[in-house]
Amino acid sequence: MNISPTEAEEALEAIQVVMQKTRHYLANSGAYAFLIVWGTIWLLGFSGSQFLSPQIAGYNWIALDILGGAISVVLGVRMKKKVRSSNPIASGTRIGWFWLLLFLYCGAAIWVSRPVDGRQSAMLIILFVMLGWMAMGLLLSVASIKWALVLTALALLGYFFLPGFFYVWMAVLGGGGMIALGLYIRSNW
Amino acid sequence: MSTLNETIHQTVRLRIMAALVTLKADEEVDFTYLRKLLDVSDGNLGAHLRKLEEAGYIVIQKVFEERKPHTYIAASPAGRKVFQEHVEALEAILKGK
Numbered sequence: 001m002n003i004s005p006t007e008a009e010e011a012l013e014a015i016q017v018v019m020q021k022t023r024h025y026l027a028n029s030g031a032y033a034f035l036i037v038w039g040t041i042w043l044l045g046f047s048g049s050q051f052l053s054p055q056i057a058g059y060n061w062i063a064l065d066i067l068g069g070a071i072s073v074v075l076g077v078r079m080k081k082k083v084r085s086s087n088p089i090a091s092g093t094r095i096g097w098f099w100l101l102l103f104l105y106c107g108a109a110i111w112v113s114r115p116v117d118g119r120q121s122a123m124l125i126i127l128f129v130m131l132g133w134m135a136m137g138l139l140l141s142v143a144s145i146k147w148a149l150v151l152t153a154l155a156l157l158g159y160f161f162l163p164g165f166f167y168v169w170m171a172v173l174g175g176g177g178m179i180a181l182g183l184y185i186r187s188n189w
Numbered sequence: 190m191s192t193l194n195e196t197i198h199q200t201v202r203l204r205i206m207a208a209l210v211t212l213k214a215d216e217e218v219d220f221t222y223l224r225k226l227l228d229v230s231d232g233n234l235g236a237h238l239r240k241l242e243e244a245g246y247i248v249i250q251k252v253f254e255e256r257k258p259h260t261y262i263a264a265s266p267a268g269r270k271v272f273q274e275h276v277e278a279l280e281a282i283l284k285g286k
Binding site for chain 2: 001005
């Protein structure tokens, strides 16, 4: 079989395009759904923290987190059907353990530091969640790390410079940002 | 010296193999997911997959999950090897330009 250098170049280009698209597709095709779900939860949760009494806002967060966790499990199961691994349990279990331990460490950090208000607690939780996001990014999709850095920077900005509007800030920019990013990924992959 | 592989060189089959070798060695992709990724029709993809399966370059598994049929496709070790050789051959042609 003989082909010209131009044909060889075109074939190599086609290969590169498909490989890049596959990597992008695998990294992002499921991420957008998680971003939209958790963005909505942040939007509703932080709006509640801003406008509801602390007790009701707390219950609101618990309900939203349970709902988000349940939806995430369903999404994770559906994603696994697109690309299967012959050894999915090991990696899935490790990821599950990682998040469980991270939340335990987050709880311990809050317990030790004894935040004076809900805003400090929320900021600590955000920092731990973003740390987890970045760890997952290093493991699964390096490109997603930049979004975790942007959200962390926005959260810190709101925490230090807009303390009176921190929850609204996080609802709109954090939650809204995640929803917008999810929709952007969905329309661009 | 690596040689070009006629089975793989066909445009759609080349794209199929490129997508499959991007997956980890222990991963396999769902048929509909692959069709969407490559933007080809059911029949077209099915025909090219059969060719690749006959050549031993891919492994096709048909399973039932929650009473629904699913087809999973993965590159075989032989498929990964010939694809790599094909890419090397293409690069060699390009270098000798």
